Amino acid sequence: MRQLIAGNWKMNGLGASLAELDVIANHVASHPPHxxxxxxxxxxxxxxxxxxxxxxxxxxGQDCRAEISGAFTGDVSAEMLKDAGxxxxxxxxxxxxxxxxxxxxTVAAKANAAHRAGxxxxxxxxxxxxxxxxxxxxxxxxxxxxxxxxxxxxxSSIVIAYEPVWAIGTGRTPTSSEIAEMHAHLxxxxxxRLGAHAKDVRLLYGGSVKPSNAREILxxxxxxxxxxxxxxxxxxxFQPIFxxxxxxx
Numbered sequence: 001m002r003q004l005i006a007g008n009w010k011m012n013g014l015g016a017s018l019a020e021l022d023v024i025a026n027h028v029a030s031h032p033p034h035x036x037x038x039x040x041x042x043x044x045x046x047x048x049x050x051x052x053x054x055x056x057x058x059x060x061g062q063d064c065r066a067e068i069s070g071a072f073t074g075d076v077s078a079e080m081l082k083d084a085g086x087x088x089x090x091x092x093x094x095x096x097x098x099x100x101x102x103x104x105x106t107v108a109a110k111a112n113a114a115h116r117a118g119x120x121x122x123x124x125x126x127x128x129x130x131x132x133x134x135x136x137x138x139x140x141x142x143x144x145x146x147x148x149x150x151x152x153x154x155x156s157s158i159v160i161a162y163e164p165v166w167a168i169g170t171g172r173t174p175t176s177s178e179i180a181e182m183h184a185h186l187x188x189x190x191x192x193r194l195g196a197h198a199k200d201v202r203l204l205y206g207g208s209v210k211p212s213n214a215r216e217i218l219x220x221x222x223x224x225x226x227x228x229x230x231x232x233x234x235x236x237x238f239q240p241i242f243x244x245x246x247x248x249x
Contacts, residue, residue, distance in 0.1 A: 003218060004159060004202050004225035005242040006038040006122065007232025008062060008090060013041050018052045023235035025056040028242075035225065035245035038088055039232065043076050050085030060088030060122070063096060066109035068116075078110075078117035089114050090227075092124045092148050094165045104147025112150045115157040122159045122204070122227065123148050125186075129166035137164075138185050145189045155194065159202045161227040162186060167207030169229060176220055179205055183222035211240035218245050 009017075021039060028037055037057035041049045049059045061084075065075040081089055091114065092107030107123060114121035125144040127137040141162065149158060162182055167173050174182070183203050190198040205217055206227030217223060225245065231237040 001200065001202065001224060003035040003223075003245045004038060004204060005033075005035050005245050006040065006060070006088070006090075006161075006204065006225065006227050007238055008093070008206075008227060008229050009039065009041045009233060010062065010095070010229060011042060012233055013045055015045070015048065017041070017233070018045065018048055020233065020235050021049055021052045024238060025053050027235065027239055028056040029054065031243075033242050033245060035242050037242050040088065040090055043081075043084075046081065046084040046086055058087045059085060060090065060119075061086045062090050062093070064089050064091065064110055064113055064117075064119075066106070066113045068113075078113040078119055082117045082119055086119060088120045088122055088159075090122045090124060090161075092144075094124060094126055094163060094168060098165075104144055107148040108150050111148065111153060111158065115150075115153045120157050120159060121153070122161050124161045124163055124206070124227070126163040126165050126168075126207070132164065132166065137182065141182065141186060142189050145186065145193060149190070149193060151193060155197050155200055159204060159224075160186060160190065161204040161206050163206035163227060169208065171208050173208045173213060173217070176216060179217060179223065180220045183220065187222050209241060211237060211244075214241040215244040 040060040061081040064078040091110040096102045111121040125141050127140040131140045202224035204225045204227045209226045209228045210231045
C-alpha cells in the first residue's frame with residue numbers, strides 16, 4: 001500500500017503561501033513519488049489550493065462540523081469542504097481536543113460526517129507526556145480508537161494518525177522502537193474493532209516529523225505515512241520527507 005504523506009498547515013498561510021504549494025505540485029508532477037501527497041491548508045485557501053495543486057496532490061480540510069448545515073456560525077461542514085474540492089479532512093487533532101474540548105464522541109461524529117460527504121477522515125489520536133510517563137500510553141490510544149473511530153465507516157474512508165501530544169511542535173520524537181510498538185498496538189486494536197479488513201487502514205505517524213528523521217520513521221513496520229506540521233509549510237522541507245517515503249516504498 002502506498003504511504004500517505006500529509007501536511008497540516010494549521011492556522012498558517014495566506015494567498016502568497018500558495019507559491020510553496022505550487023512548487024510542491026510541480027515537483028510531484030516532474031518527480032512522481034511512490035506515495036500519496038496531501039496538503040491541508042486553512043479553509044480560506046482550500047479552493048485556491050485545489051486549483052494550484054493541478055491534480056498532482058490532494059487537498060484536505062483541518063476540521064469539520066458534524067452537522068450538514070445549520071445555525072453554527074463560523075463552522076464548516078464536511079459537505080462544504082467537499083464542495084470546495086477537498087478530498088480529506090483531519091478530525092480530532094490534539095489541538096482541537098485541547099483547545100476546543102472535543103471528546104472521542106465528537107471526533108467519531110465528525111468522522112461519520114466526513115464519510116457522509118465523501119471525504120476520507122484522518123482520525124488523530126495520541127497520549128500526553130504525563131500519560132506516557134505513567135505507563136498509560138497504550139491504554140489511552142486504545143480508548144481513543146474505541147471512542148473516535150466509527151465502526152460503520154468503510155475502511156476506505158478512514159486513516160489513523162498517531163501523534164503523541166508531547167512530540168507535536170516540540171522537536172522531540174519517540175524512539176523508533178516506541179513508534180513501532182505503538183503502531184503494532186494500533187493495528188491490533190483496529191482489527192479488533194473493525195475486523196480483519198482493518199489491516200488496510202493506513203496508520204500515520206505525526207509529531208516533529210522533519211527531513212532528518214523521516215526516512216527512519218517511514219521505514220518502520222506498520223507506519224503507513226506521516227502527518228507533518230511545520231515542515232510542510234516550506235517546499236524545501238516537505239519534499240525530502242515525501243521523497244523519503246518514495247525510497248522506502
